Amino acid sequence: MRQPRKRTAPRLAPYAFVTPAVVLYALVLLIPIGYTLYLSLEKSQVSGLGLGLGGRRQVFAGLSNYDSALTDAAFLSSLLRVVVYSLILVPVMLGLALVFALLLDARRVRFQRFARLSIFLPYAVPIVIASLLWGFLYLPAVSPFPVILGKVGLSMPDLFAPRAAVLSVANIGVWGGTGFNMIVMYTALRAVPSELSEAARIDGASQLQVALRVKIPMIAPALVLTGVFSLIATLQVFNEPQTLRPLTNTISPVWMPLMRVYDLAFTDNNPYGAAALSVVIAAMLFAGSYALLRASTKRVFQGR
Amino acid sequence: MALTRTDGALTPGPSTARPAVRSGRGGRHGSNEKRVAALPSAILLLGAVYCLLPVAWVVIASTKNNAQLFNTFTFSPNGSLWSNIQGLSSYAGGVFWHWMWNTALYAGGGAVASTTVSALTGYALAKYEFRGRATLFNLMLAGVLVPPVVLALPQYLFLAKLGLTDTYWSVLLPSVLSPYGIYLARIYAMSAVPDEVIESARVDGCPEGRLFARIAVPMMSPGLVTIFLFQFVAVWNNFLLPFIMLSDENKFPLTVGLYTLLNRGSTAPALYSLVVTGSLLSIVPLMIAFLGLQRYWRTDLASGAVKQ
Numbered sequence: 001m002r003q004p005r006k007r008t009a010p011r012l013a014p015y016a017f018v019t020p021a022v023v024l025y026a027l028v029l030l031i032p033i034g035y036t037l038y039l040s041l042e043k044s045q046v047s048g049l050g051l052g053l054g055g056r057r058q059v060f061a062g063l064s065n066y067d068s069a070l071t072d073a074a075f076l077s078s079l080l081r082v083v084v085y086s087l088i089l090v091p092v093m094l095g096l097a098l099v100f101a102l103l104l105d106a107r108r109v110r111f112q113r114f115a116r117l118s119i120f121l122p123y124a125v126p127i128v129i130a131s132l133l134w135g136f137l138y139l140p141a142v143s144p145f146p147v148i149l150g151k152v153g154l155s156m157p158d159l160f161a162p163r164a165a166v167l168s169v170a171n172i173g174v175w176g177g178t179g180f181n182m183i184v185m186y187t188a189l190r191a192v193p194s195e196l197s198e199a200a201r202i203d204g205a206s207q208l209q210v211a212l213r214v215k216i217p218m219i220a221p222a223l224v225l226t227g228v229f230s231l232i233a234t235l236q237v238f239n240e241p242q243t244l245r246p247l248t249n250t251i252s253p254v255w256m257p258l259m260r261v262y263d264l265a266f267t268d269n270n271p272y273g274a275a276a277l278s279v280v281i282a283a284m285l286f287a288g289s290y291a292l293l294r295a296s297t298k299r300v301f302q303g304r
Numbered sequence: 305m306a307l308t309r310t311d312g313a314l315t316p317g318p319s320t321a322r323p324a325v326r327s328g329r330g331g332r333h334g335s336n337e338k339r340v341a342a343l344p345s346a347i348l349l350l351g352a353v354y355c356l357l358p359v360a361w362v363v364i365a366s367t368k369n370n371a372q373l374f375n376t377f378t379f380s381p382n383g384s385l386w387s388n389i390q391g392l393s394s395y396a397g398g399v400f401w402h403w404m405w406n407t408a409l410y411a412g413g414g415a416v417a418s419t420t421v422s423a424l425t426g427y428a429l430a431k432y433e434f435r436g437r438a439t440l441f442n443l444m445l446a447g448v449l450v451p452p453v454v455l456a457l458p459q460y461l462f463l464a465k466l467g468l469t470d471t472y473w474s475v476l477l478p479s480v481l482s483p484y485g486i487y488l489a490r491i492y493a494m495s496a497v498p499d500e501v502i503e504s505a506r507v508d509g510c511p512e513g514r515l516f517a518r519i520a521v522p523m524m525s526p527g528l529v530t531i532f533l534f535q536f537v538a539v540w541n542n543f544l545l546p547f548i549m550l551s552d553e554n555k556f557p558l559t560v561g562l563y564t565l566l567n568r569g570s571t572a573p574a575l576y577s578l579v580v581t582g583s584l585l586s587i588v589p590l591m592i593a594f595l596g597l598q599r600y601w602r603t604d605l606a607s608g609a610v611k612q
Contacts, residue, residue, distance in 0.1 A: 013512035014432035018440060021425040024481040029447060032458035039461060100351050103344045110345040111352065117595070118352035121359065124594040126541040128559040129583045132566060133358035136365070136580065144361065144378040175355065207341075236453040239543045243563055246570040261457055262548070271461055282454045289449050 033282075040065050040276035065276035074254040074263075075277060081166065082256050086234040089170040089177075094226060096174065097181035102211045104182070105189040116186070120179035127176055131243035134172045139247060160248035169251075172240045177233075181226045188222035189215055224296045232289050238262070257281055359587075366581040373577050388581040395565075395578055402554050403561035404586070407540060409472070410557055414479030415536035422482055422531050426489025427520050431502060441490075447483030456545045463549070474549040475557070479539045485531045492527030493520065533597060540590060558586040 043061035069075060100119055104112050122130060137143045138159040146156045159168045192215055200210045216223070238258040241251050253267065254260040261281065265274035365373060369384040376382065392400050428434075429441055459478050463469050497520045505515050521528070543559040550556055556564070562582050569575035 010432075010512050011434075014428040014434040014437075016513075017424040017428035017432075017516070020421045021444075021481065021486060022440070024421065024477070025443065025447065025483075028459055028478045028481050029450065029455070032455065032462040033450075035462045035465065036458035096351065100348065103348050106341070106344060108339060108341040108344075109348060110340050111348050115348040115352040119355045121591065121594070122355050123537070124590040125359070125587050126543070126559050126590075128541075128543045128563055129587055130358065132562065132579060132583050133362050136576075137358060137361060141374050142365070142378060142576070147377055175358070178351075179355065232449075232451060236451050238453060239559075242543075242547075243566070246567045258453060258544075262544075265457060265460075266548075274457060275461065278454055278457050282451060285451050285454065286449055293449075 036275045036278055039272055040279050043272050044270075061272065065273050066280065068273060069277045069280050072260070072277070075257060075260045078254055078257045078260050082235055082237060085166050085170055085237065085256075086231055088167065089173045089234050090227065090230045092170070093174045093177050094181055094223070094230060096178045097226070098185055098216075098223070100178070100182045101185035101189055102215065104186050105215070106207055106211070116183075120183055122176045122178075123180045125176065127172070127239040128243050130176050131172050131240045134168070134175065135244050135247045138168055160244075160250045162250055165248070165250045169237070169240050169244065173234060173237070177230065181230065184226055185219060185222055188219040192218045228289055228292045228296070231292070232285055235285060235288075362580060362584045362587075366577075366584040368577060368580075370574050370577040373580065374573075384577075385581070388577055389585070392578045392581050392585070396553070399553055399556075400561065400582055400585075403556050403558045406472075406555060407557040407559075407586075408589075410475050410479060410542075410546070411536050411540040414476055414539045415532050417476075417480040418482045418485055418535045419528055419532040421480055422485035422489040423493075423521060423524060423528055424516070425486045426491075427493045427497070427516060427524070429486070429490045430493035431497065431499070431520075444483045444486050447481075448487060450483075452478075453544050456548055459545070460548045469549050470551050470555065472555060475542075475546045475555075478545060479535070479542070482531070482535050482538075485535055488527065488531055489524065492524045496523045496527065529597075536593075537590070558582070562586065 041061055041063070042058050043065065044056045045059045046056055100115070103109050104116055125133075137145065140146050140156055143156070149156050158164060196214050196218070197210050200214050201207075205213065236258055237256050241255050242259060242262075245251050245253070253263045257277075258281070261274050261277050264270050264277060361378060364379055364381050366388055367381045367383060367385040368376065368378075369382070369387065372382045372384065425444070429437060429444075455478070460469060460474075463474050468474050501519060501523075502515060505519055510519070540557075541559070542557070543563070546555075546557050546560045547563070550560065553561070553564070562579060565575055565582065566579050569579055
């Protein structure tokens, strides 16, 4: 009954269909990356007295930009900070997301619809706006917390103190990201055949045991993916600390790695160094996420 | 023959398959089952309160003028919302509404274009055999892993070379390519568009372009809405790219505009009430869109792994 495919299968149509994506891919991905790699091997050199037009020219720099990137004290301390930040943020966010997802999927729990909407709502708030809102809530002059804490005899801690600031910024990430990950996990949970949980319950398992022994293992692929994607996203943190900067002096212009890139490019006017640092960060992220995905879920990205 | 199947029966999209999944639940519970689990309910409620707190704060705080913002308890509303909106509208010649319009343009235009490109590419990858298909698919997968935020500076450096920075295109173009959208579209095309339908349309002499537009796209549409929404939110939220690309205030999206407003506020706190009101106005459209389109948000990241 089946028509033989070859008789009518077109030759040119698929190329026409993929052309826009290929052109864009080259334009916004391949060429910019290539150009950045090229710039990262260049530097600007003063010729003559370095005065007037043409006082500086671009010359080959070898790996010297990479050398300064990898020994840049500001970058290295921001790297340490972002690792600490991610190691706090990701487990807290995904832990909360998982708990909420399981509760949304559990029986006899109230407020499920209300909570699902409310917890997902921050996803609709741009990170910059979320940072503005939390920034004001952290600011004793306009925050409701000092009054509320004062009623129970407590005073508000300085949320912008050097050590607290990492937590304060991480809280914005938790607030913004929990809902999305909750929905991803919840969707995965709904796809778990209900017979499995029913069978476990008939065998006398409690809801908690069903969650731990049946549901969580069944949604492991979703957990791994959310983990990897969240880690990649948090290592690129830029918007939250950058937005909070006008409100506090604790957050320096080079507080996180990408802020250092921005600072190099636009404050130090050193696009070559910024290019090299971008390459270093991108390579670290790419290698890290590739290794993580490869190691944890071979099948997820095989593309079938 | 097989064409008759197109109408509805075969559209498994991300959101339509749900109700059947849980037919065994709800309904006949024993009396013990009806008791509300207090602690889990309380935890959910606490989570909801945590997530609503900043939103509630901004709603109330935008009813305060600058003096009230600093001098009255922040959770007791005042009556200055309208004058705040007027103040914001007249700030710098009404630049705030420019930002709003730009954001809608970047997010709406970018997401429509991005969904179109993703649908075309995903469909071609799923339904045609052609030289270079595997390479293209691997390139797209690699693209998923390239962090977009890290890419912003290379894109700036390249567009600066072309003299295209500080244009609408500098923000729009990078928003159109979405490797992840292409990846999703390919999955939707594989699962929602049966080969038999395509083959019999070809036998009937349907050109490939019309086959895609009239037959494949309607079948993929629930998934395409999801791609559109993801991309819309991604562009609406984008900060670093326009922050780097643009210097003309009139081209800013809301995120960059409000950031600069806050930045000026640190030396002129009188602007704070405008920042607060601007924040409120800028999240209202997305929240409406979001509540209205809830059912499309249920797709999962790993749909390729979970769905058949």
